[in-house]
Amino acid sequence: MNATAHTHERADAARNRRRILAAAARLLAERGAAALSMDEVAQAAGVGVGTVYRRFTDRAGLLYALIDQRERDFQAAFLHGPPPLGPGAGPAERLRAFLHALAERTDQQADLLLMAEADSPAARFEASYDLYHRHLAMLIGRLRPEADAAYLADALLAPFAANLFVHQRRARGMTLQRIRAGLDELTAGLTRSG
Incomplete structure (x- = not known):
């Protein structure tokens, strides 16, 4: 793996990050912060819950x-x-x-x-x-x-x-x-x- 791969986010990872954050922001606006769960964010973003956890570790990270x-x-x-x-x-x-x-x-x-x-x-x-x-x-x-x-x-x-x-x-x-x-x-x- 070259140095660029370590310093730059992969295109698919960046796309997933944007999708997850957009879904989380949408859920937050619709239902409030208390209703925000990692599972619901994953479902709304169209990604697996493992992807959300790998990217953000826990709800606090998100x-x-x-x-x-x-x-x-x-x-x-x-x-x-x-x-x-x-x-x-x-x-x-x-x-x-x-x-x-x-x-x-x-x-x-x-x-x-x-x-x-x-x-x-x-x-x-x-x-x-x-x-x-x-x-x-x-x-x-x-x-x-x-x-x-x-x-x-x-x-x-x-x-x-x-x-x-x-x-x-x-x-x-x-x-x-x-x-x-x-x-x-x-x-x-x-x-x-x-």
Whole structure:
């Protein structure tokens, strides 16, 4: 096998991936996240259930693939996009913009994130979380060099656990604006000048 075969997805595998994701998105839109099963996705995609499991390992893997494009867009925005979310603004403005954008992003895919975290409890602390944590720790370090930036980054990310976020939005009836205002209160000590 040549190196190209290892680095590029086979055409039939890419086609199956697209079919599986399209079927999963359709089922999700029609019946909600709770109704999404690997067997039903395979049947809707016209592939064997083994193909779905080989491609995505488990339901959490499938859910994260559905989440992936929005996640890529969000990461591009805070890493390379325009200020204040992206580079070019001060650390206080970037911190606020990041937390507000993360609240919106979490709200938009709350059901998927909730299911992914329920299916794989460690999933919350994988690649995206690490990137968010490093980004927040960097901003906190610029604002307050003496602070424990690693701890504070975890503390600021805690409200984005899907189960808590969904509970606040649905059971407690908190608006997205109220959650953003609360995040502003949490960061007030960090962002206060002087």
